Amino acid sequence: MKKLINSVDTVLTESLDGFAAAHADILALGGGHKFIRRRSLKPGKVALISGGGSGHEPLHGGFVGHGMLDAACPGQVSTSPTPDQMVEAAAEVDTGAGCLFIVKNYEGDVMNFDMAAEMSEGIMQVVTNDDVAVEDSLYTTGRRGVAGTLVVEKIVGAAAEEGRGLAELKALGDRVNAATRSMGVALTSCTVPAAGRPTFDIGDNEMEFGVGIHGEPGRRRDALKSADEIADEICAAIAGDLGMRVNGNALLFVNGFGGTPSMELYLMYNSARKLFEKRGVTIVRSLVGSYVTSLDMAGCSITLSILDDETARLWNAPVHTAALRWGM
Amino acid sequence: MKKLINSVDTVLTESLDGFAAAHADILALGGGHKFIRRRSLKPGKVALISGGGSGHEPLHGGFVGHGMLDAACPGQVSTSPTPDQMVEAAAEVDTGAGCLFIVKNYEGDVMNFDMAAEMSEGIMQVVTNDDVAVEDSLYTTGRRGVAGTLVVEKIVGAAAEEGRGLAELKALGDRVNAATRSMGVALTSCTVPAAGRPTFDIGDNEMEFGVGIHGEPGRRRDALKSADEIADEICAAIAGDLGMRVNGNALLFVNGFGGTPSMELYLMYNSARKLFEKRGVTIVRSLVGSYVTSLDMAGCSITLSILDDETARLWNAPVHTAALRWGM
Known part of the structure; x- marks a missing residue:
C-alpha cells in the first residue's frame, strides 16, 4: 500500500484536522472529530445534515457551508457513522426549525441515521438511491445512493437557505432524487x-x-x-x-x-x-x-x-463550501 | 494501459471539446483546438496567456476566465505547444494593451513562447521556476516551473483585471515567482x-x-x-x-x-x-x-x-474559471 499517511489509525483525524485548518472561514470540527459543522449558523433555517463512511471526499464534508449542508458526520473509511455523531451534530446545528438528514441508501447508514432520528426531535430524512446499476448489492437493499446525492444536497441546500420549511424540503429532496x-x-x-x-x-x-x-x-x-x-x-x-x-x-x-x-x-x-x-x-x-x-x-x-x-x-444559487x- | 479514451490520437481534442461544452459560459476554443480563450474579453486589459504540454489539468485551461488567464495553449501530452498557437491566441485576445506570457521553465516551452513573442508585438514574459528539488533536470536548464505557476497566474490575473499595465504586471509576476x-x-x-x-x-x-x-x-x-x-x-x-x-x-x-x-x-x-x-x-x-x-x-x-x-x-480577488x- 502506497499512501501519504503516518499511521492507519490516525488517517481520518489528521486529515480532518488539515481540512478544518484549511477551511476555517467556512467550517469547524464538532465533538472532537465527530462532525464537521458550518461555522456560522443561520437562525430559523432548517439544518441539513449528511454523512457516511469516509473515503468519498469531498462528499460530504466538502459540501458543508452556505447553500448546502450545516453538518456532515464522517465514519471511518467505508464504515457508517454512529448514531451519536448525528445526534450531537443535530443538537449543535438545529437552530429551531428542525433538521433534514440526507442519507445514501446503504444499510448501515440508513440504520444509524434512523436511530439518530428516533433519539432526536424534529428530524425528517431523504434517502438517495440514484444508482441504476444493480437492485441489491453488497452493502445495500434496493438501489445504492451514489453521486446523485451531491445534486440533492446542492438543490435542497439552496432551498433551505431561502427559508423553506422542513416538510417542503423533504418533498423537494425526494423529487430531486427521483429525477x-x-x-x-x-x-x-x-x-x-x-x-x-x-x-x-x-x-x-x-x-x-x-x-x-x-x-x-x-x-x-x-x-x-x-x-x-x-x-x-x-x-x-x-x-x-x-x-x-x-x-x-x-x-x-x-x-x-x-x-x-x-x-x-x-x-x-x-x-x-x-x-x-x-x-x-x-x-x-x-x-x-x-x-x-x-x-x-x-x-x-x-x-x-x-x-x-x-x-x-436552485442549482445556480450561491454556494460557499x-x-x-x-x-x- | 487503462484509460477512459477512444483512441490515443483523439484524447486531447475530445477532452477539449468536452471541456469547452461544459464551461461554455466561461470560455471557448480558438483556431480549432489551438487555444482555449476567455469568452468575454475586457477591452483595454492586458491579456494573460499561458500554456504547456497537456496532462497537467486543470493547469492551464482550467484557469481561463475572469481574474486569471485570457488564453491557454495546450500542447500534446508532455509536449510544448507550438509558436503558432501562442501567436494566434495573442492575436485573438489582445485588446490593445499587450500580452503577458506566463511560462513554466521547461526548455521546449521557453523556446516556443520566445519564438511566439518575437513573431508578435507588445509581449512580455514571466518564466516561473519555483521547484527547489533540482537545479537542472530532464527537460529543464535551471529550476522547473511547477505548481507555483498557479499562484503567479492567480495573483497577476487579479492585478490585470484591475487595469494595471504590462510592465507592472511583468514585475508583479517576477516578484510572486521569487516568493x-x-x-x-x-x-x-x-x-x-x-x-x-x-x-x-x-x-x-x-x-x-x-x-x-x-x-x-x-x-x-x-x-x-x-x-x-x-x-x-x-x-x-x-x-x-x-x-x-x-x-x-x-x-x-x-x-x-x-x-x-x-x-x-x-x-x-x-x-x-x-x-x-x-x-x-x-x-x-x-x-x-x-x-x-x-x-x-x-x-x-x-x-x-x-x-x-x-x-x-489579489489572491482573494474574484475569480471565475x-x-x-x-x-x-
Missing part, C-alpha cells in the same frame, strides 16, 4: 488504508461495470471498452430507467472516482453529452470532477438529473 | 496515453523524492516514508531556499498529482502547516487539491508563497 440517475465503471480497485491491499482484484484489461462507490460489484466484469462504448451503455441504462422523463432540461454530472485524471473525465463528458442530446435531453447545467470518490479508484460515474425551472434555478463554490 | 517555492514526491508513475506504459518504474515501497510534473527524476529514489517525514524534508528544503524570507504571512498550497485522494492531501497539509508555523510563518491563505497534475501519478507537491498585503489581497472560482 436523478447514476451509473459507474471502475478500472482499478481502491485500497482502504486499514486493509492495506486492494478491495478487489481486477485484470489488466478488465473493468467493473456498474461498480459501487466502495468498490463493490456492479453488473458484470467485462473487457475494458472504449469511452464511447462505456458511455453508450451507461447512458442507455440511465435513459431506460428514467423512461418518459428523458426530455427537457438536465444536469449532466461526470464524476471521477479519485484516480482518473480530469482529461479523461472531460472526454467522457463529451461522449455522454452527445448521447443524451441525441435522446432529446438539453444539457443546461454541467459538473465534471472528482466529487464522490472511492479513495484512489480509477473510473467514473455518469449522473443525469432532469431539471425543472425551480431546480435549475470547500468543494463547490459559486455566486459568492 | 514562491515548491517540491513534490511521487508514489507511482503516470502513464502517457501515446506511450501506453508507465513513464518510470518504481518499486512497491519506493518514492521519487523531488519528482517533476512529467514524472522526471527528482533528488533521489528512496524508501516510502511517513507523511510527517516527507513533509518535514520538503518544508526544510523550501524554507532553506527562501532563507530570511521565511516569516510573516504565506499561502500554503498542497497540490495532488492526480492519483492521490483528497484525504491524503489534507493530511499532508496538516503536517506541512504545523512545520511552517513552527518556523515562524503564518498561513493566511490555503489551497488543497489536484490543480497541477501529472495525469494519474500518485503523490503531491507542497508550495509555499510568501505574501505581502498586496498579493494577499473552470477550476478556481470565488467572489462571483
Whole structure:
C-alpha cells in the first residue's frame, strides 16, 4: 500500500484536522472529530445534515457551508457513522426549525441515521438511491445512493437557505432524487488504508461495470471498452430507467472516482453529452470532477438529473463550501 | 494501459471539446483546438496567456476566465505547444494593451513562447521556476516551473483585471515567482496515453523524492516514508531556499498529482502547516487539491508563497474559471 499517511489509525483525524485548518472561514470540527459543522449558523433555517463512511471526499464534508449542508458526520473509511455523531451534530446545528438528514441508501447508514432520528426531535430524512446499476448489492437493499446525492444536497441546500420549511424540503429532496440517475465503471480497485491491499482484484484489461462507490460489484466484469462504448451503455441504462422523463432540461454530472485524471473525465463528458442530446435531453447545467470518490479508484460515474425551472434555478444559487463554490 | 479514451490520437481534442461544452459560459476554443480563450474579453486589459504540454489539468485551461488567464495553449501530452498557437491566441485576445506570457521553465516551452513573442508585438514574459528539488533536470536548464505557476497566474490575473499595465504586471509576476517555492514526491508513475506504459518504474515501497510534473527524476529514489517525514524534508528544503524570507504571512498550497485522494492531501497539509508555523510563518491563505497534475501519478507537491498585503489581497480577488472560482 502506497499512501501519504503516518499511521492507519490516525488517517481520518489528521486529515480532518488539515481540512478544518484549511477551511476555517467556512467550517469547524464538532465533538472532537465527530462532525464537521458550518461555522456560522443561520437562525430559523432548517439544518441539513449528511454523512457516511469516509473515503468519498469531498462528499460530504466538502459540501458543508452556505447553500448546502450545516453538518456532515464522517465514519471511518467505508464504515457508517454512529448514531451519536448525528445526534450531537443535530443538537449543535438545529437552530429551531428542525433538521433534514440526507442519507445514501446503504444499510448501515440508513440504520444509524434512523436511530439518530428516533433519539432526536424534529428530524425528517431523504434517502438517495440514484444508482441504476444493480437492485441489491453488497452493502445495500434496493438501489445504492451514489453521486446523485451531491445534486440533492446542492438543490435542497439552496432551498433551505431561502427559508423553506422542513416538510417542503423533504418533498423537494425526494423529487430531486427521483429525477436523478447514476451509473459507474471502475478500472482499478481502491485500497482502504486499514486493509492495506486492494478491495478487489481486477485484470489488466478488465473493468467493473456498474461498480459501487466502495468498490463493490456492479453488473458484470467485462473487457475494458472504449469511452464511447462505456458511455453508450451507461447512458442507455440511465435513459431506460428514467423512461418518459428523458426530455427537457438536465444536469449532466461526470464524476471521477479519485484516480482518473480530469482529461479523461472531460472526454467522457463529451461522449455522454452527445448521447443524451441525441435522446432529446438539453444539457443546461454541467459538473465534471472528482466529487464522490472511492479513495484512489480509477473510473467514473455518469449522473443525469432532469431539471425543472425551480431546480435549475436552485442549482445556480450561491454556494460557499470547500468543494463547490459559486455566486459568492 | 487503462484509460477512459477512444483512441490515443483523439484524447486531447475530445477532452477539449468536452471541456469547452461544459464551461461554455466561461470560455471557448480558438483556431480549432489551438487555444482555449476567455469568452468575454475586457477591452483595454492586458491579456494573460499561458500554456504547456497537456496532462497537467486543470493547469492551464482550467484557469481561463475572469481574474486569471485570457488564453491557454495546450500542447500534446508532455509536449510544448507550438509558436503558432501562442501567436494566434495573442492575436485573438489582445485588446490593445499587450500580452503577458506566463511560462513554466521547461526548455521546449521557453523556446516556443520566445519564438511566439518575437513573431508578435507588445509581449512580455514571466518564466516561473519555483521547484527547489533540482537545479537542472530532464527537460529543464535551471529550476522547473511547477505548481507555483498557479499562484503567479492567480495573483497577476487579479492585478490585470484591475487595469494595471504590462510592465507592472511583468514585475508583479517576477516578484510572486521569487516568493514562491515548491517540491513534490511521487508514489507511482503516470502513464502517457501515446506511450501506453508507465513513464518510470518504481518499486512497491519506493518514492521519487523531488519528482517533476512529467514524472522526471527528482533528488533521489528512496524508501516510502511517513507523511510527517516527507513533509518535514520538503518544508526544510523550501524554507532553506527562501532563507530570511521565511516569516510573516504565506499561502500554503498542497497540490495532488492526480492519483492521490483528497484525504491524503489534507493530511499532508496538516503536517506541512504545523512545520511552517513552527518556523515562524503564518498561513493566511490555503489551497488543497489536484490543480497541477501529472495525469494519474500518485503523490503531491507542497508550495509555499510568501505574501505581502498586496498579493494577499489579489489572491482573494474574484475569480471565475473552470477550476478556481470565488467572489462571483
